[in-house]
Structures are given as structure tokens and as C-alpha cells.
Amino acid sequence: MSGAPTGLNEVLQRTFAFPKRHFLSATDLNEIEVANLLDLADGFVSLNRQTSKKLDLLKGRTLMNLFFENSTRTQSSFELAGKRLGADVVNMSPRSSSISKGETLIDTAVTLNAMQPDLLVIRHASSGAASLLSQKVGCSVINAGDGQHEHPTQALLDALSMRRAFGRIAGLKVAICGDVLHSRVARSNIALLQMLGAHVRLVGPPTLIPAAAHRWNVEVFHDMRKGVAGCDVVMMLRLQLERMDGVMAPLAARVFPLLRPRPREAGPGRAGRARDAPRPNEPWRRDRLRRGR
Amino acid sequence: MSAGRPLAFTNVRIVDPASGFDGPGAVVVTEGVIADVVQGGDLGGLSKDVEVVDGAGKLLIPGLIDIRVKTGEPGFEPRETLKSAGRAAAAGGVTTIVVQPDTSPVMDEPSVVDFVLRRARDIELVNVYPAGAATKGAQGERMAEIGLMHEAGCLYVTDADRPIVNSKVFQRVLSYAKAFDTPVAHRPSDPWLSAGAAATSGEFAARMGLPNVPAIAEKIMLERDLALAEVTGAKLIVDQLTTAAALETFERAVKRGVNATATTSINHLSFNELDIGDYRTFCKVDPPLRSEDDRQAVIDAVASGLIKVIVSAHTPAPAEEKRLPYDEAAPGAVGLETLLAALLAFHHEGRIPLIDLIRTVTSAPAELLGLPAGRIAKGAPADLVLCDPNAPVVIDADKLMSKSKNSPFDGRMLQGKVLRTVVDGRTVHRA
Numbered sequence: 173m174s175g176a177p178t179g180l181n182e183v184l185q186r187t188f189a190f191p192k193r194h195f196l197s198a199t200d201l202n203e204i205e206v207a208n209l210l211d212l213a214d215g216f217v218s219l220n221r222q223t224s225k226k227l228d229l230l231k232g233r234t235l236m237n238l239f240f241e242n243s244t245r246t247q248s249s250f251e252l253a254g255k256r257l258g259a260d261v262v263n264m265s266p267r268s269s270s271i272s273k274g275e276t277l278i279d280t281a282v283t284l285n286a287m288q289p290d291l292l293v294i295r296h297a298s299s300g301a302a303s304l305l306s307q308k309v310g311c312s313v314i315n316a317g318d319g320q321h322e323h324p325t326q327a328l329l330d331a332l333s334m335r336r337a338f339g340r341i342a343g344l345k346v347a348i349c350g351d352v353l354h355s356r357v358a359r360s361n362i363a364l365l366q367m368l369g370a371h372v373r374l375v376g377p378p379t380l381i382p383a384a385a386h387r388w389n390v391e392v393f394h395d396m397r398k399g400v401a402g403c404d405v406v407m408m409l410r411l412q413l414e415r416m417d418g419v420m421a422p423l424a425a426r427v428f429p430l431l432r433p434r435p436r437e438a439g440p441g442r443a444g445r446a447r448d449a450p451r452p453n454e455p456w457r458r459d460r461l462r463r464g465r
Numbered sequence: 466m467s468a469g470r471p472l473a474f475t476n477v478r479i480v481d482p483a484s485g486f487d488g489p490g491a492v493v494v495t496e497g498v499i500a501d502v503v504q505g506g507d508l509g510g511l512s513k514d515v516e517v518v519d520g521a522g523k524l525l526i527p528g529l530i531d532i533r534v535k536t537g538e539p540g541f542e543p544r545e546t547l548k549s550a551g552r553a554a555a556a557g558g559v560t561t562i563v564v565q566p567d568t569s570p571v572m573d574e575p576s577v578v579d580f581v582l583r584r585a586r587d588i589e590l591v592n593v594y595p596a597g598a599a600t601k602g603a604q605g606e607r608m609a610e611i612g613l614m615h616e617a618g619c620l621y622v623t624d625a626d627r628p629i630v631n632s633k634v635f636q637r638v639l640s641y642a643k644a645f646d647t648p649v650a651h652r653p654s655d656p657w658l659s660a661g662a663a664a665t666s667g668e669f670a671a672r673m674g675l676p677n678v679p680a681i682a683e684k685i686m687l688e689r690d691l692a693l694a695e696v697t698g699a700k701l702i703v704d705q706l707t708t709a710a711a712l713e714t715f716e717r718a719v720k721r722g723v724n725a726t727a728t729t730s731i732n733h734l735s736f737n738e739l740d741i742g743d744y745r746t747f748c749k750v751d752p753p754l755r756s757e758d759d760r761q762a763v764i765d766a767v768a769s770g771l772i773k774v775i776v777s778a779h780t781p782a783p784a785e786e787k788r789l790p791y792d793e794a795a796p797g798a799v800g801l802e803t804l805l806a807a808l809l810a811f812h813h814e815g816r817i818p819l820i821d822l823i824r825t826v827t828s829a830p831a832e833l834l835g836l837p838a839g840r841i842a843k844g845a846p847a848d849l850v851l852c853d854p855n856a857p858v859v860i861d862a863d864k865l866m867s868k869s870k871n872s873p874f875d876g877r878m879l880q881g882k883v884l885r886t887v888v889d890g891r892t893v894h895r896a
Contacts, residue, residue, distance in 0.1 A: 278788050298790030299674035300744030319792070320674030356674060382671035417661065 175224055180215030184229075188212075194306045196315045198324040198364040206331065206368060213332050220256075230259035233290040237263045238280070238305075239316070240296040246316050246326070250293045262289070277301060278308055285309040294318070299356075320354050320415065327360035331368060334405055342369030347393075347400045349375040350409035353382055354416065358409060362388055375399030379420045380411075470516050471495040472890060474851060475508055477520030481527065482824035483831075483840035492525060494847040497890035502843055520851055523884060527827040527839050528560025528848030529805060532596075533650075533704065533728065533776035535625075535797070537868075539580060540569025545781035545868045547581070550801065551590030553866040555894035557802035558850035558883040559777070560591050561838055566598040567625040573598035573609035575617040582618055590893050592838070592848070597622045599638045599649060605629045608638055615645040620834045621702060623650035626751055626796075630656050632689060639699035648726075648833065650702035653687035653711065654678075654752060663792045664753045669738045676792055680755060684711040691718040694725055702833070703727040706772060707755050709762035716771055726833050727771065729763050730778035731807045732798055736760070736873055744791040747862075747873045750778070751796035767825060768817045774833060775825040777804040781869030799867045803874045806881035809854050813880055819854070847890040856882035 176184060188208050192200050201209070219225060235254040239247050247263065254261040264284070275283075277296065284292065285308070292313045294302050299319030306313040317323040334341055346365055352358045352374050365372050366389065373391045374381050385392050393399030400406050411420075472494040479490040479502070491508045493501040493515070501508075511517060531554070537544035547564075554562050564581060566572035572581065578595050585593030597614035601607040603624040611622050622642055629635040629651060642649045655678075662678035664670040670677035687703065691714065694701035706712055706727045715727055732750050737757045741748045748754060755763075766772040780797025787794050800807075808826065811817040831839025838848045862875035886894035 276785070276789060296790065298792050300792075301790040303743050304788075304790055318674075319790075322674070359672065359674060383666065384668035384671045387668045388672075 176227060177215065177218040177222060180212075180219055183211050183215045186211075194302075194313045194315075195324060196302050196306060196313065196318075197322045198327045198360040198367070200324070201364075201367075203367055206328070206364065209328060210332050210335055213328070214336070217336075225256050226258065227256065228258040230254065230257040230290075233259040234288070235259045235261045235291045235293065236284060236287075236289040237261065237316075238284065238292055238294045239264070240266045240277075240294070240301075241317065243295055243316070246295065250314075250316065254291075259291075277305065281305050281308050285311065317356055319356065320359070321356050322360045322363075323356040324360045324364070326357050327364040330357075330361055330407070331364055334370075338404065341365065344370045344405060345373065345403045346370050346405040346407060347373045347375050347403040348407045348409065349396065349399065351380045351411045351420075352376055352385070352409065353380045353420070354412035355409045361407065362390060366390075373399055373403065470514060471500070471512075472847075472887065472892075473508060473511055473515050473517045474520050474525050474849070475517060476522060477525035477851065478522060479504065479525050479841055480820055480823055481828075481841040482820050483527070483828040484842065485820070486841075487820050489522075490525075492841060492849065494849070494887065494890045497847055499841060499843055499845050499847050499849075502841055518851065518885065523851055523853050525841070526558075526823050526850050526852065527841055528591075528850050528886065528888065529558050529826045530561040530563075530830040530836065530839050531559045531777050531779065531801065531804065531826065532563040532620075532702075532774060532830045532834065533565065533730070534562040534779040534801065535565045535567070535781065537781060538568065538584065539577070543868070544783055544786075545799075547584050547593060548588045548590070549866060549868045550779070550781075551585070551588050551593070551893075553779075553799070553801040554591045555886045555888070556866050556883065557777075558805045558852060558886050558894075559801050560848035560850070560886060560888045560893075561594065561836065562591060562779075562801070563594045563596050563620055563834070565625040566596055566623065567603050567627070571598050571602050572596075572614075572619075573601050573603065575610060575613045578614050578617040578619055589891070591888050594618065594620045594834075594836075596620060596625075596650065599624050599629060599642075599651075600634060603627050605631055605634060608634070608641060611638070611642050611647060612645055615647045619647070620836075621648040621650050623702075623704065626652065628652060628654050628656050628686060632693065635690070636693045636697060639693055639697040639701070643697060643699040646700065648700040648702050650704045651690050652704040652752070653683050653685075653690055653706075655682035655685045658682035658685070659752075661792075662753060663749060663796075664741065665738055665755050665759075667738065667756055669741070673741070673744070678753065680708040680759060681710055683708045683752065684714050687711045687714050691715070691723050691725060695721070695723045698724065701725040705730050705733065705752060705776070705778065706766070707733040707752050707763060708759045712762055712766050712771065719771070726773050727766075728774040728776050729767065729772050730776050731800055731804055732778060732873060733760065733763055734767065734775070735807050735810070740873065741791075745873070746787045746789065746791055746794035747798060747871050747875065749787075749791060749794050749796050750780070750798050750873075753796075764811065764816060767811075768821070770821070773825065773829045775804075775808065777801050779867075780871075781867055782871045783869045784871075787871050797871065798873050799865060799869055799871055802865050802867065803860055803872060803879070805850075805852065805883060806858055806860075806879040807874060809881035810879060812854065847887055849887040850883060851885040851887075852881060852883045854881050856880065858882055
């Protein structure tokens with residue numbers, strides 16, 4: 173591939189077998205497919221750091237971003253990725269489209285399908301929306317977040333970050349902290365990280381951890397300090413206030429006093445911290461600022 | 466159709482739960498009434514104008530009585546009309562349906578009751594009785610015209626899917642209805658715990674990211690309902706018991722002598738939450754499907770007689786209300802046509818004796834609501850079903866008579882085929 177850095181070229185030479193038409197859940201992939209995708213992504217990291225970032229791998233293809241929920245990072249990531257790989261990218265957002273006129277998801281899907289896109293990337297507030305869409309269209313569908321169900325591409329990204337930091341994922345101790353209950357990222361991460369051999373812990377107040385979480389083969393901690401002790405990676409999830417009907421924990425700002433990671437207490441190695449939505453107004457972070465840490 | 470012509474079923478296996486008879490026999494029908502029942506033997510000479518149906522040893526049972534059916538009439542005719550529901554019922558061997566009041570307008574006064582009764586009479590398919598709303602507009606605030614609706618022909622009162630949250634209102638409804646000996650049906654579900662829920666709490670709902678209600682929400686509201694039924698002495702119909710925890714509560718109350726009868730739905734007997742699978746909205750029902758442990762407890766409760774009545778909970782919802790993301794899709798499933806075959810599964814599995822299964826959809830609901838039908842006895846209305854309980858069927862939702870095809874049984878292989886359905890001596894369905 174002209175223009176591709178050498179590392180990437182080597183990966184691109186490989187033949188990938190990817191038998192699935194859609195990517196809806198982290199469990200759609202097996203360990204080998206994940207390893208291949210991460211190798212590929214690793215190659216793209218160097219591509220993104222050179223002056224000419226454009227390839228023509230997806231030349232002539234059309235990618236449609238169909239985001240029913242607001243998104244900045246995910247939507248622009250998909251847009252940028254599509255463009256850098258040579259695809260034509262169309263962004264649809266519901267507020268400026270006919271969804272607000274009462275069209276259903278299926279109506280929209282069928283209409284868009286008639287435009288012959290090759291790839292639909294969907295984000296929707298309802299769990300299962302991506303799966304529903306995939307049954308009604310002729311192209312491939314990527315789930316960019318459906319309700320509280322899954323966000324598999326985010327999980328791949330987190331896995332890449334971990335692999336780049338530690339050189340491996342198997343055996344890592346990963347603590348996922350905060351609002352696990354409402355988090356699709358957590359669900360995808362749990363599935364993917366476990367597949368790759370990591371030990372997953374969930375840390376948060378009982379109201380924000382699903383009651384049945386102990387059946388997911390994870391360790392559940394309600395004490396932040398104990399939860400992150402000995403961990404290699406600490407993942408912070410923000411409170412999804414928009415999904416909470418009513419109060420899930422006392423006063424957002426102090427939601428769980430222990431939801432303040434103290435990386436010094438984490439594992440002996442370098443504790444990486446992957447964050448979902450790093451925002452300055454995140455409770456734990458505000459706390460940190462106030463205390464001048 | 467042989468409206469006036471006498472009819473005789475010979476060489477049939479009669480199963481009549483009301484009398485406890487299960488054996489060979491013959492039945493003669495004249496002028497819409499069962500004129501003679503011969504148990505064990507066969508009929509003597511019959512006059513030539515009698516239409517004789519040779520049952521060839523097949524099953525003859527009383528027509529099914531389904532006390533929880535929704536049609537869309539009046540107000541939501543695209544979902545289902547009284548006519549399409551009547552056809553579905555006839556095809557399923559259901560000869561009496563009790564329609565729910567959450568129509569538009571809500572059936573909360575005698576004029577709407579009259580409308581439904583008149584329409585049903587004109588259609589002349591199956592027997593239709595209305596259930597009136599317990600409160601105005603089924604809003605749970607002001608009491609509806611319970612007495613007048615009772616006189617107009619309502620068999621019981623209920624706000625259908627909406628719980629009557631205000632305990633004072635519910636107590637008054639119970640007290641008032643008692644004066645007319647009208648049962649009050651209520652679906653026990655804590656309104657706050659169940660708000661917005663699409664599934665039952667547990668590993669499945671958590672993994673699928675579905676808004677969920679803990680199973681205990683049923684028990685919480687049931688405790689209140691039973692306590693109020695006990696102090697008022699009213700007749701309570703516990704609409705669709707679906708959880709093990711609530712069954713325990715119910716059993717205690719019944720032993721104490723509370724005047725309450727529990728129903729459950731064929732959906733909760735036949736499916737558990739895992740049937741939702743990849744967000745199959747046809748499996749979205751209200752109350753949501755439960756765990757396998759709960760399903761087993763409900764089957765046991767039917768077997769032991771704790772749950773006396775089984776309903777189809779027929780709730781038509783057309784594709785445009787179902788082909789939506791799971792939490793936006795309308796709840797409910799059609800069930801009139803599949804009720805009998807789905808029930809017979811428990812007979813074929815050896816879980817529940819045939820006569821006990823048939824009782825839950827014939828004599829038990831008849832007794833509960835004081836109906837003359839539901840039995841094969843001289844003088845009873847000639848509502849009869851001839852069926853082959855062993856015939857294999859594959860349910861094809863597209864072929865159902867209902868206007869809406871939202872059947873969770875789509876594709877299921879069952880046994881049991883209705884050969885002929887007779888209502889008041891009229892043949893309304895023939896296979």
C-alpha cells in the first residue's frame with residue numbers, strides 16, 4: 173500500500189478472515205480476530221502520526237454515521253477513520269433529519285439502505301437498536317453504542333491502549349469503576365477483556381453495579397481503595413445522570429467518596445488509567461481540583 | 466353454517482372438568498343447547514335432519530373461556546376488531562372472551578358496554594362479555610360506574626394493565642363492587658419499581674442492558690391487594706401471577722380464607738426471559754417474562770390448583786408497534802389461536818393431567834364469573850370444541866386470524882388442532 177508506514181504494510185499483507193457481516197457486540201469476535209484487529213490498529217497509529225494520513229483501502233465505499241444520541245468523540249473518530257481510509261462519509265444526526273418528524277428507526281434504515289451505503293455506524297439510546305437495524309438493511313452495521321447494552325469499538329480501543337502500555341492483556345488486573353449499571357462501555361469491556369485473559373474487577377456503590385454482576389465471573393468491590401489495590405489498569409466511568417430515573421446515589425458531587433482513585437495505591441507497576449469521557453466536571457475530578465491535588 | 470339444524474357428536478372422547486368425566490360418549494345439540502349427553506355409550510336412532518359428526522375418538526371439550534382478551538375496538542381497530550378477534554377465538558377453540566376495558570373511549574360507563582355487546586351480537590361469532598373499568602378512564606382516581614356497568618353486562622371490573630396505585634381508591638372499588646358481587650381484577654405490580662421496565666431484573670436483563678423490574682414488585686403489590694380484599698370481603702381476581710415469591714404470598718392468603726382467585730398467562734407458562742434472545746419484541750409482554758425458576762413455580766401452581774385460571778392475555782400489536790427497539794416496542798402478545806395447543810404441551814410433557822388443564826380454561830373461569838357455559842351437561846349452552854390433541858402443528862404467525870401477528874409462538878412446534886368450534890349450536894370454525 174503506497175503511503176502506508178512499513179509496520180502497517182506488513183500487517184496489511186496478512187489475510188484476515190472476518191466471517192461476520194456486522195459488528196454489534198464484543199462477543200462477535202474471537203481472540204484471534206481481536207489480535208488481528210489490534211495489530212492492524214497498531215499499524216494505523218503510526219499512519220496517523222505521519223504527514224500524509226490518507227489511504228485508499230475503502231475507496232469508493234460509503235460510510236454513514238447514524239447517531240441518534242449526541243456524540244463528539246465516537247462520531248468524529250468514525251468520520252475521520254472513514255475519510256483517512258478513502259471512504260465517502262455521510263453524517264446523519266436525528267435532530268436535523270426526519271426522526272423528529274416521527275419516522276421510526278426502521279423507516280430511516282430502509283430509506284438509508286436504498287442509498288446503498290456499505291457501512292452503517294449507529295448509536296442509539298435503546299439497547300438492541302443496532303441489532304434491529306442490522307436485520308433490516310443490506311449493508312454492514314457497526315454498533316457505536318446501543319443504550320446500556322454494548323459499545324464494542326470503544327472496548328477495542330481500550331484494549332489497544334492497554335496492549336500498547338503493557339505489551340499484553342492476558343493476566344492484567346483491570347478495575348472498572350463507577351457507574352457500571354448504565355455503562356455499555358463496561359459491558360463490552362468486561363466481555364472483551366475476559367476473552368483476552370484479563371482479570372476484571374467492578375468497583376462502585378451497590379446501586380450502580382448490576383445486582384447480577386457476580387455471575388459475570390468478575391470480582392465486585394464496593395470499596396474504592398480495596399477495589400483498585402493491586403490493579404494494573406483503572407478505568408473510570410462517569411455517572412450517566414441522563415439515564416438515571418431518580419437518585420442512584422446521594423448527591424452527585426459526593427456520589428461515592430471513595431470514587432477517587434489514588435493511583436499510588438494501585439499496583440506495583442505503572443497503573444494506566446483509561447477514562448471514559450474525561451470531563452473536568454466529573455465528580456471525582458472536581459474533588460481533586462478542589463483539594464488542589 | 467347450520468344455525469337451526471340439530472347437531473350430534475358421536476364416537477368422541479368427552480372431557481368435562483365440571484363433572485369430572487373423561488371417557489367415550491356422544492353429545493346432541495338442539496336449538497343452541499346441549500340436549501343430551503351420553504356418557505360411555507353411543508346414541509340410539511337419530512332423525513334424518515340431525516347433522517351427525519363422527520368424532521373418530523377425538524376429544525370433545527367445552528368451548529374455552531378466556532377472561533383476559535384485548536381487541537382494539539373501539540378506538541384501536543388497526544390492532545384488532547371484535548370481528549377479527551372473534552375469528553381468532555373461533556379458530557383457537559375459544560367460545561367466550563372477556564374483553565378488557567382499556568379501549569378508546571375507555572369502557573367506564575354503560576354506553577360503551579352496550580356498544581361492545583351490540584357489535585358482538587351483530588358479528589355472531591363467539592360470546593363476548595366486557596370487563597368494565599374500575600376507575601374513570603382507568604386512571605386510578607375516581608370510581609367508574611361499577612353498578613350500572615354490572616347491570617349492562619360487565620362480568621368484572623379492572624383497570625387492565627394499569628395498577629390502581631391509590632390504596633384508598635382500590636379499597637373503595639373493592640367495597641363498592643362487593644355490593645354487586647362483581648369481582649375486581651388487579652394486576653399486582655409495584656408502579657415505581659416497574660416504571661419503564663422491559664424485562665425482569667437478573668443476569669439476562671443486566672447483560673442485555675434492558676430497563677428491568679425486580680420480580681419482587683409483584684409480591685409487594687399483591688400483599689396490599691390481598692390485605693384490602695380481606696378487610697372488604699370482596700372477590701379479588703389476581704390478574705396474572707408470574708413469580709414464585711408472589712405465589713407464596715398468595716398461597717398463605719388463600720389458606721387464611723381470602724376470597725381471591727389467581728390467573729396466569731399462557732406466555733408466562735410457556736416462555737422465560739431467555740426467549741427474548743436477541744431482543745425479540747414478540748416476547749415483550751407485560752408483566753415481563755420471568756426466570757426459569759419462576760416459570761417452573763407457576764407451572765407447579767397450576768398443577769396443584771393454586772392458580773385456577775389460565776388466560777391468553779391476548780394483546781394484539783401490529784408490526785409498526787413491535788418493530789422498534791426493545792424498550793420502545795409495545796408489550797403484549799396475541800394468544801387466542803395458540804392457547805389450546807400451548808396448554809396441551811403440559812399434558813404431553815406429563816406435567817399436568819389433561820382434565821386439570823382443560824378445567825383452567827373452561828369450568829374454572831365459568832365458575833369464577835358465574836357463566837352457564839364451560840361444561841358439557843344437559844341444558845348448558847352448546848359451546849363445544851372438537852379437537853385432535855395429538856395432531857402436530859407448527860405455528861405460523863402470518864397465518865393467524867388476528868389482525869396483528871405478534872405471536873411469541875411463531876415457529877413453535879406444538880400438538881393440538883381444533884377441528885370444529887361450536888358456539889350456541891352454531892359451527893363457527895371448521896378445520
